[in-house]
Ligand SMILES: Nc1ncnc2c1ncn2[C@@H]1O[C@H](COP(=O)(O)OP(=O)(O)OP(=O)(O)O)[C@@H](O)[C@H]1O
Ligand SMILES: O=P(O)(O)OC[C@H]1O[C@H](OP(=O)(O)OP(=O)(O)O)[C@H](O)[C@@H]1O
């Protein structure tokens with residue numbers, strides 16, 4: 207099984223980090239290497255440009271890919287499936303034009319020029335709007351093009367909005383909302399190994415923002431403590447060795463945001479020896 211992941215740029219680090227946290231430790235990867243083995247002898251990592259990854263997967267060079275949804279849409283292939291939203295690399299593809307110009311609406315672009323790194327997604331957007339502007343493909347610094355009379359508007363990525371603001375561009379419409387996904391070629395999407403990888407990645411996302419809470423509770427106070435523990439399916443209750451049946455251990459998965467308040471509440475309800483730990487993975 208081969209997974210294509212971004213070789214550089216902003217998606218590289220978080221992708222590697224996610225694979226590591228999912229237990230797919232990379233064994234012999236080195237800077238500038240194009241592939242690497244993992245702890246799982248059946249899983250190899252290929253390093254490719256974020257924009258090329260959908261193509262790699264569709265063509266069979268890789269079986270799985272991790273890249274932005276925007277890139278997958280731009281590749282216009284029906285051979286890849288979106289398996290899992292990995293919840294990072296969140297951004298929007300937007301149509302934007304100079305704040306001080308006369309383009310204020312999608313309809314104003316009839317007969318005009320739009321510059322973008324995403325010509326296919328852009329064409330589809332304008333097709334849906336029933337408008338046919340000229341589309342000029344660029345490979346970066348798209349925000350510059352309206353200021354040098356190359357284009358009347360752009361379709362480009364924005365997240366914080368800083369780049370648009372700095373270049374005096376205003377958003378006219380959203381074209382696509384994107385984040386990084388795990389993709390698979392359609393003929394391997396149901397493969398057990400693919401499912402295994404999907405479960406491993408998903409378990410990292412499920413653990414995000416969760417904490418594991420452990421405490422000892424006198425058996426008489428168990429109901430009071432149980433009442434104040436929020437979250438996931440109720441706590442696990444176990445007898446404490448040598449506790450002579452008077453105390454039980456209570457374990458629970460709690461939302462990180464609830465931990466502070468919960469500790470005070472369980473303590474007031476009679477719990478002691480309270481431990482809070484991080485959770486690496488949570489397979490639901
Ligand atoms: N500003 C941003 N905020 C969040 N996600 C972004 C942003 N810019 C790009 N992305 C996401 O990252 C993907 C890769 O971006 P891009 O192709 O620009 O690579 P890069 O990280 O800039 O590296 P390089 O251009 O050097 O290959 C985009 O397709 C998009 O999904
Ligand atoms: O809304 P913002 O937070 O300002 O982000 C938007 C910018 O981020 C991306 O560029 P990137 O930094 O990846 O540079 P690049 O053009 O070299 O890819 C994108 O192409 C925008 O220019």
Ligand SMILES: [Mg+2]
Nearest residue numbers: 215216346363
């Ligand atoms: Mg970029």
